[in-house]
Amino acid sequence: MTDTQITPPAILSLEDYWPYQMVVLADRISRSTAAVVKEHADLNLSQWRVLAAIAEKPGRTAVEVVQMTPMDKGIVSRATKALLDLGLVKRQASQADGRVSHLYMTRKGERLYQDVLPRVESVPAEAQAELSPEDRANLLAMLRKLKAVLPDPQ
Numbered sequence: 001m002t003d004t005q006i007t008p009p010a011i012l013s014l015e016d017y018w019p020y021q022m023v024v025l026a027d028r029i030s031r032s033t034a035a036v037v038k039e040h041a042d043l044n045l046s047q048w049r050v051l052a053a054i055a056e057k058p059g060r061t062a063v064e065v066v067q068m069t070p071m072d073k074g075i076v077s078r079a080t081k082a083l084l085d086l087g088l089v090k091r092q093a094s095q096a097d098g099r100v101s102h103l104y105m106t107r108k109g110e111r112l113y114q115d116v117l118p119r120v121e122s123v124p125a126e127a128q129a130e131l132s133p134e135d136r137a138n139l140l141a142m143l144r145k146l147k148a149v150l151p152d153p154q
Helices: 018-041 045-056 062-068 073-085 107-121 133-149
Strands: 089-093 101-105
Touching: 018 045, 018 107, 045 062, 045 073, 045 089, 045 101, 045 107, 062 073, 062 101, 073 089, 101 107
Parallel strands: none
Antiparallel strands: 089 101
């Protein structure tokens, strides 16, 4: 190579870069889920995620919701307040530590969650139908493996 030749810069092919493709897929799923939740429950995606986190494990604290969702504490706090104001969630002080409160769905929240859940689950159903049960199991296993080796930098 002579001094006048320039080495072409390295180019990242986003089409072949799996982290980018995962972000695109996650964004599509999130936007579709947000539309379903808005239409059928008049909630935003953050509110739905908090409700789903509480449904999965009643009694979670806001800190636990932050730890298990891709949302910061400010977003979780605003979503939780909205759910409390809507009467979908109730707060109960911890018996062990009065500074901590646990979140539970109200009956109204449970009914809404049960009504919307099948609609939310249908969002990825068409794409998932393209995968065999073995492919789905492998995909989930690979995602868990990647999450384990790529810790959250927070």
